[in-house]
Amino acid sequence: MNKSELVAAVAEKAGIASKDADAAVGAVFETIQATLANGNDVRLIGFGTFGVSHRAASKGRNPSTGVEVDVAARNVAKFTAGKGLKDAVNSK
Template sequence: MNKNELVAAVAEKASLSKQDAVGAVDAVFEAMQEAMAKGDDIRLVGFGTFSVSHRAASKGRNPSTGAEVDIPARNVAKFAPGKGLKDSLNPGK
């Protein structure tokens, strides 16, 4: 599912116009980005948790030349699915 398909599904399920659904989806994504940029976790009960994890600097290798490359430290987004999402993906277990 891409963003346009998500907007169409939200519009249908919430009985919104597509324009209103675009605004709602964009607002949710923007709020999530802002929260995670501050280092906050986002916990959606039954769906999952979005969190920010710090990845330390490391050394890597360029596969074509074999030269050593410095990989800088950075923050990365992580997602851990919740029980409700896991159960919906594996019905009958």
């Protein structure tokens, strides 16, 4: 499912116009992104938790040449599924 399909499904399920659903879905994504950018977590009980994890600098290897390269430290977004989501996925 891509974003436009998600917007259509939300519009149908909520009984609202696609334009309003698009604004709502966009606002949710923007809010999650801004919260993660500030280093905070987004906890949705029963669904899961969006968080930020730090990856330390490391050494990597170019697979085609074998040359060792430095991989910079960075923050990455992560998602941990909650019990409700896990149960829903495993029930079908």
